[in-house]
Amino acid sequence: MNQKVLKTLEYYKIIERLTDCAASEPGKKMCRELTPSSDFNEIVQAQTETADAVTRVRQKGSLSLAGVRDVRDSLKRLEIGSSLSIMELLSVSGLLTCAARAKNYGRHPENTELPDDSLDEMFRTLEPLTNVNSEITRCILGEDEIADDASPGLHHVRRQMKITADKVHTQLNAILNSSRTMLQDAVITMRDGRYCLPVRAEYKSQFAGMVHDQSSTGSTLFIEPMSVVKLNNDIRELELQEQKEIEVILADLSTELVPYIEPITTDFEILTKLDFIFAKAALARIYN
Numbered sequence: 001m002n003q004k005v006l007k008t009l010e011y012y013k014i015i016e017r018l019t020d021c022a023a024s025e026p027g028k029k030m031c032r033e034l035t036p037s038s039d040f041n042e043i044v045q046a047q048t049e050t051a052d053a054v055t056r057v058r059q060k061g062s063l064s065l066a067g068v069r070d071v072r073d074s075l076k077r078l079e080i081g082s083s084l085s086i087m088e089l090l091s092v093s094g095l096l097t098c099a100a101r102a103k104n105y106g107r108h109p110e111n112t113e114l115p116d117d118s119l120d121e122m123f124r125t126l127e128p129l130t131n132v133n134s135e136i137t138r139c140i141l142g143e144d145e146i147a148d149d150a151s152p153g154l155h156h157v158r159r160q161m162k163i164t165a166d167k168v169h170t171q172l173n174a175i176l177n178s179s180r181t182m183l184q185d186a187v188i189t190m191r192d193g194r195y196c197l198p199v200r201a202e203y204k205s206q207f208a209g210m211v212h213d214q215s216s217t218g219s220t221l222f223i224e225p226m227s228v229v230k231l232n233n234d235i236r237e238l239e240l241q242e243q244k245e246i247e248v249i250l251a252d253l254s255t256e257l258v259p260y261i262e263p264i265t266t267d268f269e270i271l272t273k274l275d276f277i278f279a280k281a282a283l284a285r286i287y288n
Contacts, residue, residue, distance in 0.1 A: 011036070014283075021282040024068035026268070027275025034276075045118070046280075052117040053281035056105075062282075063105050065275040067094035071268060075261050083251040086140055092257065092264065093136040099267045100128035102274060119277070122270050127263040132256055139249055146246050154245040161238045168195050168231045175225055182207055184220040193239075194232045196222040 019031040106123025139150035182203040191212035209223040
């Protein structure tokens, strides 16, 4: 069927509506790539899948597949021994969470003897990898947040960081109270990752410390008092240790995923197809 005929039939308007019904970007891509078929068996299979999805939606409600992301590039990086980033691990976790939700959705209620439909095999094949996913979600709390207890090493480093930061604040508060007239404001600020105080420019020579910045008018200098230089250095070293600990955690989580590259790939493919099929079901229900 040529493009002119498809345009005359307003085929692409239907495809656009179908695409809107899909929840994930991979599912939407599959919708956009749908073309008419002349293979009778293929057509029957596709319509059967749509009808079975409509039946399931009527019985159980919609299936949410919004967390499906294309993780295949990340899986290729795992194959060559690379560690995944926080965002990549969260994408894999989101996919596995969707797999668990879909697998549960696909189960038939107990004490029923409903015959298998065209979707059962897909639901049965899904591997949620619950233990692996639980470890990812235990360690990674958000896009830029690793849990303190993700590893004993990270827990120790962050505890030391808090203790050292408390010492810095104690020292700086003492200076705030004793040198109030020299300060522009009674606040502790950060410059270049180091704790400083806003000192009036005219008191620069009387205030022992390192200048890290100044205000736009030049009337305020942000000075790191000499008494906290070592503590600030300690914090910087602890921050570097923290980053190393996080890299170890990400590497360990990545290593745990390596044996499951194939089932994760299969999960992605099945969930994408299910999103496509349930998008067709949603459109079918709209048009009755």
